[in-house]
Amino acid sequence: MREFLKIQSKFSPEAYAQYIAAERRARNPDIFVIGGLYERAIAEAAKRRFAGDAGAETILRAFWNGYIDVLVGSWTLVSFSGLQG
Numbered sequence: 001m002r003e004f005l006k007i008q009s010k011f012s013p014e015a016y017a018q019y020i021a022a023e024r025r026a027r028n029p030d031i032f033v034i035g036g037l038y039e040r041a042i043a044e045a046a047k048r049r050f051a052g053d054a055g056a057e058t059i060l061r062a063f064w065n066g067y068i069d070v071l072v073g074s075w076t077l078v079s080f081s082g083l084q085g
Contacts, residue, residue, distance in 0.1 A: 013048075013059045016041035020066065031074045038067035 020037050023029060041063045048058035 007025065011040075011044050013041065013045055013063075016063070021027075024070075031070065034070055038063055044069065048060065055081070 016037065020034065023034050023037060042060065045056055045060040045063055045075055057069065
């Protein structure tokens with residue numbers, strides 16, 4: 001269903017942002033799903049940036065910042081969970 005909504009919205013940055021937000025709010029967020037969404041959103045935003053879309057640079061930076069935040073957060077969880085004996 002979500003794939004259909006992305007296609008219907010023409011892969012807009014807003015659709016990706018809503019989808020990412022929903023996945024991050026999930027009870028058990030899956031880092032691989034969220035990471036994949038960020039990668040697809042970044043690719044779409046970069047495509048729009050190179051096409052000259054106004055505001056695409058800001059959106060691209062926002063997606064990169066969110067992706068890095070997720071990666072750093074997941075790394076911290078993995079690192080500290082390995083220290084517990």
